[in-house]
Structure formats: C-alpha cells, structure tokens
Amino acid sequence: MSEAAIQKNENQAPAPERMEQTTYFTPLVDIIESGDAFIFNADVPGARPEDADISYDNGVLTLLARAKPRQPQNVAYLWQEYEVGPFYRQFVIDTPVDPNGIRAELRNGALTLTVPKSESAKTHKIQIKGA
Amino acid sequence: MTQTQTQPQTQNRPGAQAGGAGRTDLSKRDPDRGGGGGLARPSDFRRQIDRTLDRLMRQVERDPIRALFSLPQQLDRIANWPAIDIAEDDKAIAVRVDVPGMNPDDLDIEVSGNQLTIRGQRQDEWSDNQRGVRRRERIIGSFARTIPLPAEADAQNIQARYDRGTLTLTVPKVPGKGPRHVKVQAAQGTQGAQGTQGAQGTSR
Numbered sequence: 001m002s003e004a005a006i007q008k009n010e011n012q013a014p015a016p017e018r019m020e021q022t023t024y025f026t027p028l029v030d031i032i033e034s035g036d037a038f039i040f041n042a043d044v045p046g047a048r049p050e051d052a053d054i055s056y057d058n059g060v061l062t063l064l065a066r067a068k069p070r071q072p073q074n075v076a077y078l079w080q081e082y083e084v085g086p087f088y089r090q091f092v093i094d095t096p097v098d099p100n101g102i103r104a105e106l107r108n109g110a111l112t113l114t115v116p117k118s119e120s121a122k123t124h125k126i127q128i129k130g131a
Numbered sequence: 132m133t134q135t136q137t138q139p140q141t142q143n144r145p146g147a148q149a150g151g152a153g154r155t156d157l158s159k160r161d162p163d164r165g166g167g168g169g170l171a172r173p174s175d176f177r178r179q180i181d182r183t184l185d186r187l188m189r190q191v192e193r194d195p196i197r198a199l200f201s202l203p204q205q206l207d208r209i210a211n212w213p214a215i216d217i218a219e220d221d222k223a224i225a226v227r228v229d230v231p232g233m234n235p236d237d238l239d240i241e242v243s244g245n246q247l248t249i250r251g252q253r254q255d256e257w258s259d260n261q262r263g264v265r266r267r268e269r270i271i272g273s274f275a276r277t278i279p280l281p282a283e284a285d286a287q288n289i290q291a292r293y294d295r296g297t298l299t300l301t302v303p304k305v306p307g308k309g310p311r312h313v314k315v316q317a318a319q320g321t322q323g324a325q326g327t328q329g330a331q332g333t334s335r
Contacts, residue, residue, distance in 0.1 A: 028208075031266035032257055041255075043269055045229035045296035070227040070297055075218035082214040082229075109296015110232025 024088035027063065027111075031091075035123035038097070038115040044087045045109035046070060052106050054113060056099045061091045065111060096121045169212045171250070175272025179209045182267055212270045213249075217278065224302040226278060231296030238298060242286040249298070250275045283309040 030041040044052070046067030053064040065087045071077070093115065101116040170176040183205050190198035208214075216227045228249055230238065239250040252273040257264055280286065285303040292299045 028268035028270065029266055030255075030257065030269050031264075033263045033265050038265075041232075041269060043231045043296070045231040048295055068295070070216045070229070071218045071225060075220065075225070077216065077218050078224070079215065079217040081211050081216065082208075108232050108293070109229070 023083065023085050025083075025085050026089055027065070027087040029063075029089060036117055038093065038095075038113075038117070040091070040111075040113040040115065042087070042089070042111040042113070043109065044106070044111050046084055047087065047106065047109060047111070049106045052104065052111060054102070054104045054111075056097070056102055056115070059092055059094065061093055061113075061115065063087065063089045063091075063111065063113070065106075169274040169276050170209065170270070171273040171275045175274075176209070178272070179212075179270055180206075183209060186268060209270060212274060213276065215276060215278070219304075221304070223304055224281070224284060226300040226302065228276070228298040228300075229296060230293075230298055233293070233296070235293040238291075238293065240289070240291055240300065242280070242289065245280045245282070245284070245286075246277050247280050247286075247289070247300070247302070248275060248277045249300075281309070 027042040027044050029043075032039045032041075040061075040063070042063055042065075044063075044065040044067060046069075047065035048068075051066040051068075053062075055062045055064075067084050067087065069084045096118040098116045098118045101114075103114045105112045170179060187198055187202060187205065190201065214229045218225050218227075226247070226249075230251060230253070233251060233253055237251050237253070241248045241250065250273070253271045255269075255271055257267070280302060281304075283304045283306075285305045288303050290301045292301075
C-alpha cells in the first residue's frame with residue numbers, strides 16, 4: 001500500500017456524521033507493512049470487542065468502534081477533556097489482500113488488525129543460482 | 132502551549148468548576164514535567180509534534196481549510212494527553228483517564244499532599260523510520276498528569292481500575308471535611324455608611 005493510496009482514501013472519506021447527526025472521532029492509527037501483511041494499530045479507548053465493527057469491501061477497510069462514555073450520564077463534571085463517541089476511519093488498500101484472513105483483536109482499548117496480503121502480493125524471495 | 136490557550140477547544144467547563152468553594156485550579160501543572168502537556172519528556176513531545184505536522188501536511192494537500200481548522204484540536208490532543216474527565220457526586224470524585232493499550236503495571240498513581248499524579252509509559256516496538264512503517268500517529272512515551280484534590284478527598288482510600296483502556300480512579304470523600312463557610316458579621320454603625328467612608332478614605 002503506497003502513501004498515495006492512503007491519501008486517496010481520505011480524499012473520498014464519506015461524511016456519515018451529517019446523515020446520522022452523530023459526531024465520529026478519528027482514531028489515531030499506526031500502520032505497519034510487512035512482507036505478507038498490513039498491521040493496523042488503532043486507539044479506541046472505551047470500546048469493547050462487541051462494540052467494534054470491522055469490514056473490508058472492495059479495497060476499503062472500515063474501522064468502526066463505539067465507545068462507552070467515560071463517566072455515567074448526568075454526572076456533575078468538574079473537568080472534561082474531549083468527548084466520547086464512536087471511532088470511525090476508512091482506508092483504501094490498493095494491494096490485493098485476503099479478506100478472509102483479516103484478524104482483529106481489541107485489548108485494553110487498543111485495536112490490532114492484521115490484514116494479510118493475497119498470495120500474489122506477498123513478497124517472494126527469488127533464489128539465485130550460482131554459475 | 133498553556134492550559135488557558137487550549138481551553139476553548141477542550142470542552143472544559145470552567146463554570147462548573149467555579150461553582151463549588153474549595154475547588155482548586157485543575158489546570159495546575161506538574162512542576163517536574165518538561166516540554167509542556169502530558170508527555171513527560173521533551174523528546175516524546177517533540178516526536179508527537181512531528182507526527183502531527185506530518186499528518187497535517189497530508190491533510191493540507193487534500194483540504195487546506197479543514198486541515199488548518201483541525202490543527203488546534205490535533206495539538207490539543209498531544210498537549211493534554213492522556214485525556215481526563217473528572218466528575219463528582221456526594222460520595223466520591225471519579226477521575227477517568229484514556230490510556231489505551233497499556234499494561235496496568237505500567238501505570239503509577241501517586242498522592243502527595245493534595246496532588247494526585249498519574250504517570251505512565253506507553254511503548255511499542257516500532258520506531259518512526261523503521262522499514263515497513265507506513266503511518267505513526269499514536270501517542271507514545273512517558274506521561275504525567277497532576278490533579279489537585281479537594282480538602283474532603285480521602286487520599287488513603289483511592290481505588291484504581293483499568294478497563295477497556297480507561298483508567299478509573301475513585302476518590303472517596305470524607306464527610307464533614309468539605310469547605311466550611313464563615314459568616315461575616317457586620318460591625319455596628321457601619322451599615323449604609325460604607326460609601327462615604329470609602330470616599331473619606333481616598334481623600335485623606
């Protein structure tokens with residue numbers, strides 16, 4: 001996946017927040033590419049595994065995780081930094097990947113996605129014969 | 132970046148804060164913290180600024196206006212990392228901190244006098260310029276945030292729990308140790324005469 005591919009996705013990022021009147025938050029994400037997979041690490045504090053909805057459709061990887069509010073409702077706040085809401089982000093992956101092999105793990109509010117590349121896109125070592 | 136500069140973006144509620152007597156200034160900074168903000172080491176802070184500017188430059192190419200307006204929020208996210216909410220009821224004060232992906236053993240909570248300090252270190256094995264690293268946005272490094280506790284806080288019985296990436300501290304309140312109000316007695320004969328007395332005072 002090239003840098004251009006990542007940018008392309010953010011260009012065409014849809015705006016579901018306007019339709020649903022909900023504010024979505026962009027999770028901070030680390031992306032690491034290895035020879036045979038992409039690894040996405042996203043911070044989604046407050047979300048449980050059952051709150052997360054990960055999908056891959058035609059080259060677009062969508063992360064959605066609903067987070068529970070940090071404080072119970074109707075409490076008296078002394079101090080508040082940032083609101084809590086669903087996390088949402090999409091990435092376009094232009095490298096062929098294996099959708100059935102995508103694994104997601106959500107532990108302590110940190111989401112780890114492993115997206116294996118399809119066989120054709122994996123790095124292949126070429127054996128060189130000596131003379 | 133100081134706390135006052137960041138307040139408009141962070142949904143702080145100074146009104147609620149000022150509502151009760153004995154509430155201390157929650158924006159008070161940890162004196163041994165460098166760099167500014169929650170990241171304890173200037174190098175961590177610097178790295179995060181670099182990452183944010185990287186991200187900003189990508190956004191500028193797509194949508195400069197939106198990128199520009201998002202900058203304060205993005206910087207705020209670093210300056211106030213990790214994000215803290217504080218709420219209270221009659222019995223306790225609840226402090227909640229978003230520190231995802233950590234091991235509870237890496238969190239250190241210290242009470243000294245009326246200062247509650249949350250420290251921690253978030254690590255991961257990938258460095259920014261390592262081969263294969265495509266994006267680095269998450270905030271890592273050591274951080275410290277200090278919260279002043281009110282007089283009625285029972286510092287001996289603070290409970291801490293880490294769940295779903297959120298650290299919850301419950302600080303019980305000791306009944307009767309809250310702010311006391313002292314009634315002001317009016318001195319005899321001064322009522323209604325303050326205005327003239329004040330005028331006399333300045334003319335002397």
